Amino acid sequence: MEAEVVEILLPKNKPNLSRRDSWNEANLELKSYGSGLKWVFLDYSSLWRAGLSWSVFFVLNIGVPLVSHFVFSCSDCDPSHQRPFDAITQLSLSLFAAISFLSISSFAQKYGLRRFLFLNRLSEETEKVQQGYTHQLHRSMKLLWAFVLPCFLVDSVYKIWWFSTGGDQIPYVYNIYLSKSIICILLMCSWLYRVSICFLFCVLFRLTCYLQLLRLDEFAKVFERESEVATILVDHLSIRRNLRVISHRFRLFILSTLILVTISQFASLLVTTEPRSNVNIATAGELALCSMTLVTGLFICLQSAAKITHKAQAVTCLAAKWHACATISSFDELDDVTPPAQIASAAAAVVDWDTDNEEGDGDDVLDNTNLVPIYANTISYQKRQALVTYFEHNRAGMTVYGFMLDRTWLHTIFAIQLSLTLWILNKTIGIS
Known part of the structure; x- marks a missing residue:
């Protein structure tokens, strides 16, 4: 996979010295990008690696959270070690990771990494677009780690505290220290895997949109020089086609994520605002961390889509x-x-x-x-x-089953969710 990504970014003709240096620098970053995909076990270069990807998915995304919820529910523990909101936390994060994993698997088998990231035609773009997209490719891995690491570290601190202070209340097998250590490591790996998968697909969507933003910026320059109408029309049709392709590829993921996040947030709000709920940082901290993860991933997708729609429609102006x-x-x-x-x-x-x-x-x-x-x-x-x-x-932009993902659409989503939030609060704690 690494060689495949590197190969497509190398120009077929012999580049000049400065351009060759930029490509050599890009190749080093692209190798780490391919290694990052293998690190989360998303490698479909061979049959056994694809089988490994699916096996890890079932173990860390389904098996470990399921066993953890039923075995370590700890209903008889002291109040600080009880997990009343664990079902919503595990189910929400696992469903988000499942949607992301299935989307990545489908695209990897159907299009391949080259076509999925529009890297197969990057050599046809201008040098400025190539350099900008390569720079964003480097930045995407850093952005991924910037989202994943804080979530992982916070959850790791919580799990270490939970297992180390639980004592005999927490079930164990044979040796209490060995059993707790193994289970704690498995739970941390499961959380890291699911969060990585969730943010990975969101960052890939942002990266794909960024290429079209670069193309739109380059397209705007045709109005600053002598250009033929036919040339302008062909360039715009090419951009519209790419936006339509991106919309069709990601529309199911965006819609599914929006529905999942909405249901998850309202379910969390409903159970935490009940009069008998024991809400504190020990019992609801992991739920809050999961909610922030889901909302952040959705925000990355919606913000990227709205930005590219706004810029595409600015072409008319x-x-x-x-x-x-x-x-x-x-x-x-x-x-x-x-x-x-x-x-x-x-x-x-x-x-x-x-x-x-x-x-x-x-x-x-x-x-x-x-x-x-x-x-x-x-x-x-x-x-x-x-x-x-x-x-x-012929206004271009990102769409989800015919609905344009612009800022007006985002404002509508916010208004609807705010109304539902106030309604739930009114039913639970009497806010009117």
Whole structure:
């Protein structure tokens, strides 16, 4: 798998020195990326490795949590060692890991890692897009560890405390110290495996979206130089096709995750707000950690989808601004004929209206108040109007079964979940 990833990022033709150095640096990071996938036992390069992946999945995601829940329920223990919310915790995390694992397995067998990450056509992109995507590929593994390690360390501290202070209340076999040590290690491995699988697929989705963000930033530059309408249209159709492919691949995962997280959070809220619930950091700490894991994974997916939709739809605004600037410039030429180069220079000289030096959210390339260089004699008014009309009626973006994942959609989700939360609180503790 490592060799496969490295091979596709190596250009077929002989690169220049600086580009070769960047690729050599990328290859070292990509090897660690492939090793990271093998570390969580997601390797389908051979039959026995695929069997190992499924075996580890059943043991750590289903077997260990199931045995732990029934054997170590500890209903007769002291209040600080009881686990009243363990069923919701184990079930929620295992279902999230199962959705992620099944999605990764399906894509690995159907598309392969190259097509799944759109690396098979990366050599066709510009050097800036290649370098940006390679840099993000490096950053993705660091981001994965940044999410996984804190969750694992916190849960490890909790489990070590729980087993070390439980005494004879916790069931054991033969030797109390050996038995508790083995069970504690298995439970920590199970938690680490499930959290890694959950965040891995979310980070892969974010990485896939980032490539399209780079392509959109590069696509925006066609309005700053002499370009043919046909060329602009072909580039935009290619981006729309990739967004449609990503939407179809990930729509089931996003919808399933959204439903799972919603049900899990409301179930957690319902049981923790009951009058007789014993809620403290010892009994509900693991439930809170699981909830943060699920919500963070969902947020990564929704934020990436909404960002790429916002940027893709900003192309329409940019094209309309480009069309307006070119039209105004062409009418000005009726009174005083000015060479196109001078028009472009004059427009570029007065385009900087952002004098406050305020930084946006990364959409400054497509969504800004700057004018664009004018090449009025390059494209006719009819062609520009047709292109703008096409953009207006063919808005690109991430969709889930026809629903556009934009910021309005996210606001709707937030409003619905807030309403349900207040309703549950009203039923349990009387908040109105």
